[in-house]
Amino acid sequence: MPRIIAIDYGLKRTGIAVTDELQIIASGLTTVPSDSVINFLKDYFSKEKVIEVLIGEPKQMNGLPSESTPIIEKFVSDFKTQFPNMKVIRVDERFTSKMAFQTMIDSGLSKKQRKNKGLVDEIAATILLQDYLTRKMI
Template structure:
């Protein structure tokens, strides 16, 4: 069974998470520079089957798109042009970065380690994907 892949797109960095082949468990894959994301994904898709890509949709507390929404929209358009065979689903990403930071604290990471923004982005993508899987199971 193909994997699901989640993207927490950011201006500088993008966190990526994937499921196992049974689509049960979400795991952090990596964080890449956003300008290199499409090249990274092309190489990844050449090695792994992906059924769907989830892209975090940045929203404000009131549900309106955040200021980074146009950048995410542009990425999704470029993704769909380059990979038209892979469906994209937008998912609300509110609070994933805060949850990622709290996860780092809860897991006992030292303050220096918690300042690693690349790790925060990867964990945020993992939370986004695990939340999606949890809702899918209901």
């Protein structure tokens, strides 16, 4: 069965998470510089079957688009141009970074480890993906 990928795109870094082949468990894959994420995905897609890609949709507390929306919309447009046959699903990413940071605390990571913003982005992508998988099974 093909995998599902989640992308937490940011101005500097992009966190990426992926499911197992049975689409049951989400795991952090990596964090890559945002300017090289398309090339990373080309390489990944050439090695692994992926059926759909979740891309975080930043929103404010009131549900309106956030300041980073234009940056992410450009990425989504570029992604669709590069991978026209890939199914893209947009998902609300509110609170994922805070949840990721709390997960790091709960896991007992040191202050130094919690300052690793790349790890926060990867965990945020994992949270997006696991939440999607949970809702999909209901």
